[in-house]
Amino acid sequence: MRRRRQHGAIFWLFLAPVLFAFIVVIVVPFSLGAYYSFTNWSSTARAGEVLHLIGLANYAGILKDPSFLYSFSITVAYTLMNMVAINVVAFGLAMLVTQPLKGRNIYRAGFFVPNLIGGLILGYIWQFIFDNAVPSVGTAIGLSGLANPANLMLAKSNTALVAMVIVGTWQYAGYIMVIYVAAIETIPRELIEASFIDGASAWRRLRSLTIPLTRQAFTVTLFLTLVNSFKQFDVNVSLTAGGPAVFFAGKSILGTQLLAMNIYDQGFRANDMAGGQARAVVFFVVLVIVSVIQVAVNKRREVEL
Amino acid sequence: MKEHYSGRLLAPELVALVLFLVILFPFFIVLVNSGKAPFAITQNPLSLPTDWMQILSNIATIWTSPNVQYSSSFIASVIVTTVSLVLLNVLSSQAAWVLVRTKTRTSTAIFLIFVAAMVIPFQIVMLPLLSWFRSLTELTGVRLLRSYTGIILAYIGFGMSQSIFLFHGFIKSIPLEIEEAATIDGCRPAQTFYRIIFPILRPIHATVVVLNGIWIWNDYLLPLLVLGKGNRIMTIPLAVSNFAGAYVKQWDLIMTAILMAMIPIVVLFLVAQKSIIKGMVAGSIK
Numbered sequence: 054m055r056r057r058r059q060h061g062a063i064f065w066l067f068l069a070p071v072l073f074a075f076i077v078v079i080v081v082p083f084s085l086g087a088y089y090s091f092t093n094w095s096s097t098a099r100a101g102e103v104l105h106l107i108g109l110a111n112y113a114g115i116l117k118d119p120s121f122l123y124s125f126s127i128t129v130a131y132t133l134m135n136m137v138a139i140n141v142v143a144f145g146l147a148m149l150v151t152q153p154l155k156g157r158n159i160y161r162a163g164f165f166v167p168n169l170i171g172g173l174i175l176g177y178i179w180q181f182i183f184d185n186a187v188p189s190v191g192t193a194i195g196l197s198g199l200a201n202p203a204n205l206m207l208a209k210s211n212t213a214l215v216a217m218v219i220v221g222t223w224q225y226a227g228y229i230m231v232i233y234v235a236a237i238e239t240i241p242r243e244l245i246e247a248s249f250i251d252g253a254s255a256w257r258r259l260r261s262l263t264i265p266l267t268r269q270a271f272t273v274t275l276f277l278t279l280v281n282s283f284k285q286f287d288v289n290v291s292l293t294a295g296g297p298a299v300f301f302a303g304k305s306i307l308g309t310q311l312l313a314m315n316i317y318d319q320g321f322r323a324n325d326m327a328g329g330q331a332r333a334v335v336f337f338v339v340l341v342i343v344s345v346i347q348v349a350v351n352k353r354r355e356v357e358l
Numbered sequence: 359m360k361e362h363y364s365g366r367l368l369a370p371e372l373v374a375l376v377l378f379l380v381i382l383f384p385f386f387i388v389l390v391n392s393g394k395a396p397f398a399i400t401q402n403p404l405s406l407p408t409d410w411m412q413i414l415s416n417i418a419t420i421w422t423s424p425n426v427q428y429s430s431s432f433i434a435s436v437i438v439t440t441v442s443l444v445l446l447n448v449l450s451s452q453a454a455w456v457l458v459r460t461k462t463r464t465s466t467a468i469f470l471i472f473v474a475a476m477v478i479p480f481q482i483v484m485l486p487l488l489s490w491f492r493s494l495t496e497l498t499g500v501r502l503l504r505s506y507t508g509i510i511l512a513y514i515g516f517g518m519s520q521s522i523f524l525f526h527g528f529i530k531s532i533p534l535e536i537e538e539a540a541t542i543d544g545c546r547p548a549q550t551f552y553r554i555i556f557p558i559l560r561p562i563h564a565t566v567v568v569l570n571g572i573w574i575w576n577d578y579l580l581p582l583l584v585l586g587k588g589n590r591i592m593t594i595p596l597a598v599s600n601f602a603g604a605y606v607k608q609w610d611l612i613m614t615a616i617l618m619a620m621i622p623i624v625v626l627f628l629v630a631q632k633s634i635i636k637g638m639v640a641g642s643i644k
């Protein structure tokens with residue numbers, strides 16, 4: 054009897070610090086945020102003073118705001134391109150460094166290095182590359198088109214979005230590669246040797262052996278790349294700062310502003326905290342639905358095998 | 359046979375080598391341009407510096423720049439990262455232990471709530487977090503915005519769910535007999551955990567440190583909101599962004615600031631490469 058009570062005490066004692074952090078940092082702000090999105094909340098300093106419930110007005114405002122609709126669609130486009138690019142490159146790199154190459158440990162480490170550096174810093178490096186290094190290479194090799202300021206990748210919104218995919222892939226592929234490498238290395242050697250004896254082509258081996266046997270890793274890598282692309286903020290800030298401007302639905306808006314930055318700007322630049330929060334709620338709901346579907350679909354594929 | 363084998367690998371070896379150089383090329387660009395004078399850089403960003411000594415004077419400029427305050431930003435980043443990591447490891451592992459070893463409905467429910475919280479993106483709490491921290495400070499007198507207390511508390515809150523999840527999975531695999539033996543020998547529960555279990559958790563501690571360490575060290579959005587740019591406490595990403603904002607297009611100095619921001623983590627990686635990569639993989643394949 055005494056032991057039981059002691060156990061109860063230690064249970065709450067050991068949980069108390071994380072429960073405290075969880076409630077203060079996540080539960081309360083999350084609930085406040087849901088409530089604020091239905092009010093006229095306008096500044097972080099004035100919350101709790103004169104908040105009025107205004108129903109769904111903030112959500113209705115989102116639908117009327119072309120910058121959010123635009124931002125939403127380019128975030129979807131960015132996420133899809135990023136997922137494909139990162140996973141294709143990462144899988145290719147993984148196939149490469151699981152061969153018995155001489156320098157494979159050095160290659161693995163080198164491919165992984167960009168992942169150690171924060172997106173903010175990487176964005177600045179690549180801004181310099183796209184704006185200065187590429188034109189200078191263009192001049193050097195006689196392709197004056199590359200040096201023309203109008204042709205810079207960051208000068209147009211479409212190519213600037215692709216530039217963000219390039220940076221995202223460069224940053225993230227090494228990490229995803231490491232996950233694929235771990236999965237590929239669990240494939241039994243006999244299976245691979247058998248496929249050689251059977252005279253299977255490299256393509257056939259990839260399709261019928263490597264990909265099916267690493268399917269579990271795909272659930273993880275697709276989830277990670279999906280969530281991280283959708284939440285992208287740092288590279289967006291330092292590489293394009295949301296620019297260049299485009300004309301959309303009769304308004305001049307930022308051409309590469311992803312959702313995370315759209316939420317931030319609505320709150321702090323436009324001083325519309327409630328509107329920013331309503332956008333965040335939409336962002337959250339979409340992210341949860343999409344990632345649940347993605348994991349469910351991939352899990353079902355895993356089982357089928 | 360042997361010759362045939364190595365011949366087959368020549369092409370992939372070359373491809374890997376080329377990719378290796380291409381992927382590391384941006385770092386080369388950072389390095390050579392950190393060693394240039396203001397105007398040399400825009401003329402030819404790819405050439406080697408004419409005078410490598412320039413790199414020292416650039417470093418000196420960044421070191422003393424009031425926008426960067428490199429030494430104090432570096433110390434701030436180290437404090438935020440290490441204190442958050444120590445607390446995350448201690449607090450999440452002890453919480454995971456009682457959650458595994460107590461088989462009640464409350465225990466299961468708490469664990470499931472933590473797991474569900476892993477999908478909550480920072481963006482949905484970031485705006486209310488600021489006003490909530492502000493009112494908490496008014497209420498209790500404890501400074502949370504622009505303070506170490508606030509940002510470390512935030513990192514524990516956002517890092518704990520995944521950490522508890524990782525520890526939980528590992529602790530489940532530790533046989534209960536070890537703990538029973540300790541109890542018979544007269545260990546109290548807290549002693550059992552800290553003397554017996556905590557040391558066994560070493561590999562998973564490493565994973566939690568690597569995953570959260572890379573995130574916290576490089577994070578930009580959370581420090582931007584909780585600490586703000588140009589205030590008393592700045593982490594390295596804040597300092598770099600603050601500098602790049604103030605010295606727009608002064609690429610020689612921006613590149614030097616970037617170089618100095620990268621050096622600590624790259625050095626750490628070269629020292630602990632194997633365990634860092636292992637930790638990242640263990641954290642993703644659960």
